[in-house]
Amino acid sequence: GQNxxxxxxxxxxxxxxxxxxxxYQTSGFNGLxxxxxxxxxxxxxxSYNVLDGLEEKGRFSSFLSRSxxxxxxxxxxxxxxxxxxxxxxxxxxxxxxxxxxGTKLIIKP
Amino acid sequence: GAVVSQHPSWVICKSGTSVKIECRSLDFQATTMFWYRQFxxxxxxxxxxxxxxxKATYEQGVEKDKFLINHASLTLSTLTVTSAHPEDSSFYxxxxxxxxxxxxxxxxPGTRLTVT
Numbered sequence: 001g002q003n004x005x006x007x008x009x010x011x012x013x014x015x016x017x018x019x020x021x022x023x024y025q026t027s028g029f030n031g032l033x034x035x036x037x038x039x040x041x042x043x044x045x046x047s048y049n050v051l052d053g054l055e056e057k058g059r060f061s062s063f064l065s066r067s068x069x070x071x072x073x074x075x076x077x078x079x080x081x082x083x084x085x086x087x088x089x090x091x092x093x094x095x096x097x098x099x100x101x102g103t104k105l106i107i108k109p
Numbered sequence: 110g111a112v113v114s115q116h117p118s119w120v121i122c123k124s125g126t127s128v129k130i131e132c133r134s135l136d137f138q139a140t141t142m143f144w145y146r147q148f149x150x151x152x153x154x155x156x157x158x159x160x161x162x163x164k165a166t167y168e169q170g171v172e173k174d175k176f177l178i179n180h181a182s183l184t185l186s187t188l189t190v191t192s193a194h195p196e197d198s199s200f201y202x203x204x205x206x207x208x209x210x211x212x213x214x215x216x217x218p219g220t221r222l223t224v225t
Contacts, residue, residue: 042216
């Protein structure tokens with residue numbers, strides 16, 4: 001079967017760095033996405049990785065290792081507005097997105 | 110660019126009635142639209158995938174006669190929840206993908222449905 005695993009909840013301090021991990025087992029692989037979702041809102045796109053390595057975009061970076069079926073989202077200089085759920089999703093061989101359950105990130109002052 | 114709108118943003122209806130939710134791509138042609146449902150504190154659950162001009166493909170466990178999906182044009186898809194029950198209360202989100210690529214999905218803002 002297809003499976004995406006990520007921690008349910010994480011807590012971090014404002015100004016610090018946090019890494020959210022995601023492991024996956026899917027039928028084929030056409031890329032891995034990270035989305036941010038604030039409570040009561042739709043997801044917003046953060047990053048897309050299809051090749052191994054690190055993609056940096058401002059305070060957010062995303063890493064992918066296809067051989068390990070592993071990705072992480074790194075958030076630096078955390079701000080209170082970063083409190084949200086972070087969803088990992090893998091596009092399978094049929095170009096369908098397989099979603100993780102999401103990681104709720106709580107930022108404390 | 111790549112804006113997707115949904116209407117209404119929230120709706121309350123009585124049990125047994127039907128509710129229609131519209132999803133529009135405002136500045137691109139959406140060859141494929143996806144409908145998701147999300148219960149509180151849970152991740153997105155794909156309900157169905159629709160391609161313009163053809164019947165929607167429903168995920169296992171989703172009743173196609175209860176959740177009617179129409180994708181009549183390249184900018185509009187509708188989801189009709191028929192004979193709604195309180196357990197249908199949820200956050201319904203659509204997303205759209207253009208003909209230009211297989212990779213990006215653009216999400217609408219979601220519709221919160223409450224069935225009383």
